[in-house]
Amino acid sequence: MGKQKEFYDKPLFSIINYITWLLLGGLYFILLNIPLIFFYTLTSYNASLFSIALLFICLIPFGPALGALYSTMAEIVREKDISFTSYFFNSYKTQFKSNFKLWFVELLLLTIFFVDFQYFYLNMSSSGLHIIFLILGIFVLILGLYAFPINCRFHMKLRDIVALSFYYSIKKFYITLLKIIVTLIVLFLVAKIHALLVLFIPSILCFILTIYDKPILLELEKKSSVGTLSASN
Template sequence: MLPATDLQDNIFYRLILYGYSFMLCNVYFFLFCIPVSLLFLLFHNDVSNILTWVILFVASIPIGPALTASFSVMGKLVREKQVEVTKTFFQSWKLNFTQSALFFSTQCILITILIIDIVFLKQHPVSDYISPLLYLLLILNILVALYLYPLISHFSITNKSALKLSIWCSFTKLKTTILLLALLGLTFLILYYIPKLPLYFLTGPFCFAVMFIVNNLFQEIETMFLKS
């Protein structure tokens, strides 16, 4: 029988381990997407009703903690080369639920407001002046999210610190930011050209790639925290 260290370095073992971790992480993330998906199918003919959107919004809140939990699982896989997916996922979901749900719901509201404003302003001449700003805020919101949930999954920090650190990383770590945006763009292209590939199947690989990209940055941040 191979020693544990040799087994972990075996490429076939690692491929099986990573594939299994991706699959199980996708399954758990998908479970938290089921309520809002079912409700959307149920109410899709009644989208003009405000109550419908309120119900869909409430049902989508657990997705934020589930996303953070996915980053937590994949972050541990990146750092330690192995992970107990079930234990890590649900521990992170429970531990970071309030913080992740707060940020996720706030960002959903902001994105909805910005999109509504952009669509509304298209009917008015002032759109040429205000719409670029709204698009910029929309991009900034998404950009901050690319750092925010991985940070919450990795560090025990306050809401204020998480937000400030996300903004700081977005504008000072340009190489990492560009890589994250390229990854996000590639994910959208895959979904665009292969629409039959559900987003839920990409969650594990996407979160793994994000945590791989920010791994060195997070080590740098840990060093900064230790010095302060």
């Protein structure tokens, strides 16, 4: 028994575990986003089939899947060990409603800002109004980088999640910059690397962002321990 424990504690075994978890996370995330994959494939072959309404519908599963991935990566960061498949799908199920609600609001705002940006850019570009909607869209995306980790860890109202996301995006501005830089690098790599390696990308990104979120979540957990917040795990 001691030899078995010693084997599981070896760095090589830990590395294999992490590689497996990252691969499984990416695979499950992609499987839960088959509608989005379908949309991407469809419009890649025929750009004239692009539709904002269809894209909106295909993006709906993205939020709950992202929430489950965030929850699972956060558990790995905290505990260093996990029954990955069981934890991922349990998180997907138990947090589906809250992640869906959060994502639907974010997706709706992004869609509105995109439509407005497109309209003013194509019809009134000299007015510069399209820049306002571009900034608003980026702002919503930045809030999302904080909202999902907070939502996956604590039970609270949507407005409180948004308020905390806004607060920490400014208070921890250096973390916000790091998140933006890492996300942009990952998006660049997605366009460059082999298709098979893309399976690792969602998990790697969420894992890195979760590490950046660790001091924020610890701060919120301290508030939770004195009854200010309610932790979900």
